[in-house]
Amino acid sequence: MTEALTFLRRATARHGPWIHKILGGALMLLALGLLSLGAHRVLAATTRRWFERDVELRANLAVTSARRGLQRHWTSQDATLLATLEDITRDERILGAAACTVDGERLAATEQFPQPLSCGALAERLRTSTGEGGDRWSATMDLHRGTIHLYAVAISPGGFVVLAHDLSFLARREQTTGRMALAAFVLLALAASLLTTIASRLAWLGWNSQLRLALVGPTPREFEPLVRDLRALVGDLARDRVGVEDSATVWSPERLREVLRTHLEGERVILVANREPYIHEHTPEGVRVLHPASGLVTALEPVLRACSGVWIANGSGSADRETSDPQGRIRVPPGEESFSLRRLWLSAEEETGFYYGLSNEGLWPLCHAADTRPQFRQEDWVQYVAVNQKFADAVCSEIEREDAIVLVQDYHFALCPKMIRARLPRATILTFWHIPWPSAERFGIAPWREEILDGLLGSSIMGFHTRQHCNNFVDSVDAFLEARIDRESSAVVQRGQRTLVRPYPISIEWPVHRLDGVPAAPLCRRQVFEELGLAQGSLLGVGIDRLDYTKGIEERLSAVDQLLERHPEFRGRFTFAQLAAPSRTRIERYRALNDRIEDLVQSINDRWERSGWRPIVLLRRHHEPPEVFRYLRAADLCYVSSLHDGMNLVAKEFVAARDDERGVLVLSQFTGASRELTEALIVNPYDLPQASAALARALVMPVVEQRDRLRSMRALVADRNVYRWAGRMLVEAAQLQKRGRLLGRLSEAGGG
Ligand code: F6P
Secondary structure (H helix, E strand, C coil), X not given: CHHHHHHHXXXXXXXXXXXXXXXXXXXXXXHHHHHHHHHHHHHHHHHHHHHHHXXXXXXXXXXXXXXXHHHHHHCCCCHHHHHHHHHHCCCCCEEEEEEEECCCCEEEECCCCCCCCCHHHXXXXXXXXXXXXXXXXXXXXXXXXXXXXXXXXXXXXXXXXEEEEECHHHHHHHHHHHHHHHHHHHHHXXXXXXXXXXXXXXXXXXXXXXXXXXXXXXXXXXXHHHHHHHHHHHHHHHHHHCCCCCCCCCCCHHHHHHHHHHHHCCCCEEEECCCCCCEEEEECCEEEEECCCCHHHHHHHHHHHHHCEEEEEECCCCCHHHHCCCCCEEEECXXXXXXXXXXXXXXXXXXXHHHHHHHHHHHHHHHCCCCCCCCCCHHHHHHHHHHHHHHHHHHHHHCCCCCCEEEEECHXXXXXXXXXXXXXXXXXXXXXXXXXXXXXXXXXXXXXXXXXXXXXXXXXXXXXXXXXXXXXXXHHHHHHCCCEEECCCCEEEECCEEEEEEECCCCCCCCCHHHCCCCCHHHHHHHHHHHHCCCCCCEEEEEEEECCHHHCHHHHHHHHHHHHHHCHHHCCCEEEEEEEECCCCCCHHHHHHHHHHHHHHHHHHHHHCECCECCEEEEECXXXXXXXXXXXXXXXXXXXXXXXXXXXXXXXXXXXXXXXXXXXXXXXXXXXXXXXXXXXEEECCCCHHHXXXXXHHHHHCCHHHHHHHHHHHHHHHHHCCHHHHHHHHHHHHHHHHHHHHHHHHHHHHCCC
């Protein structure tokens, strides 16, 4: 039953206009049919009355002209009375005639006179209907031979003559005229609907050409604002159809800028992220600019450089204050200065509760399946709310228009979208969650699950790396909030606010501008080999990460251990260099991880070390991008072993770095990147035999196979670069913004 109703509702929604047209047409035909039936009835009754009147006149004429003869022969009662009656019935319409006495005796009757009619009954009728002094009577009746009309007239003395007219021809005529009337009305109805269709088509064409004229030519003044909006929307829709998904065209900073110019009228983008793209640090050599190890920064810095706008972030560098203006503003990148960085200053208490506490001890382990329990503390939540409000206020102070486009980044700012929406109801808020979204069941353990979901639903679009994360998010909303889930268009509607939930797999810029100035692969290899003291003919593997328990660094090192155990041929030859950027070191778990990794490296090296060769080199410090790329170019393999990772851009950076088409990517199946980089050797990092076998395979992979795999992955990353990622989101956001504006204009025009 429910399914039937749903089907009907869907069918009505989809085919509504046609159903209305068909019903309208049917009703019109029914009305015309009823009209034609009624008209036919009225016409038939009128023509019958005319015929009866006509028959009466004829009968009267016939009797009047025969009256003398009738009177003369009345009493004679011989054959001449009958002959006179037969003379009268020569008129072909007169069926028969009879002569009766007022007492009801039949004196004579022609042969065709209907037998059932007795003179007694007729005399009675004549007496009662005409009354005193009356001398005639007429009636129409149906006998078994058909309809007859009787006309009786008194013939003195004491008798009357009755003429019977055959009226069955009338019924035949009525039938014929009825059919003709019906045919005429059907024809009329068809002609009418044909004319209506032609008229409405002409009217539509007329409206269309008027609209087209209005869109391209002079417009009546009262429609100008509406037509302006329509013109813009129509143009946008046409543009949108070609472009964003079109994989034939290359996405570049210029293309992204063009998208912003055409879709967003060159509007500046306002981005909120905890991590800043440039950190000013005091060092013994003076103030240095550092580029943090963050996938978010890797992806979004090129986008902001292309778009311009403002990046609002936590000013975390020791020299940040003195390098910014009093409002915390600084133009970046240094030397290029294509966008603004607005630094907000957090107190120690805010940083502890917001960044270390709720964000990285609560939400981070909540969202990553890496067997680390989240910790939720009320005092952290209080700071999280306060800092979210601080950033939301900063956004509102930066906007230049009420319907600005705001990009909210990551799990640090789950409450920001709702806070911004409260002050800027018409803003287009695009939130991207850079880490995985857990299953609804796991998410449900968060004490503020409703507040977090509610905050995020202030967004116009919620973006995740994968469809799986989108589904998990929608399931969580379904489980914990009163909201309508529109699974067909992957959207959530809550209190009239619609949030689209979309997968946008993030990527890196292409070409990577940070590779400019990085030496070619053979030179990188020579340099790195020299730095690490590796002998010629050695094999090199690299791992590059923040020192985080989600990255599976321990599993990675254990896989190297197994490789050496199972494949003696690599002992003394293979070295794995782990570049590990210290991260979140105030959190005990990160410190503990750091210690564990140190111990593990020590024990593996102790186990296999021999005459100047150590299998593992741990470089535990921050590495600037050129250094990272040098290692990526120098290596025989890169192993990304995350236990759970939203995307992992190191994997894509390795592919980008290898323009020599050499080297092998070994990639965890638990990264978002493994869904796209399918030519990597995909492994389960927990499965040490499998992972170590993959490392062994990578180290002996023929050059041709390396080239084929890399070519394919490079083509994919080049095509699905971060400009396409940003372009897709911004175009979708711009469409929402335009729709919002148009609806606003329409409701104003409608007096709303
Ligand atoms: O890949 C993105 C990301 O995990 C962000 O979510 C995070 O900001 C960043 O990398 C690194 O973390 P942090 O900013 O705490 O150093």
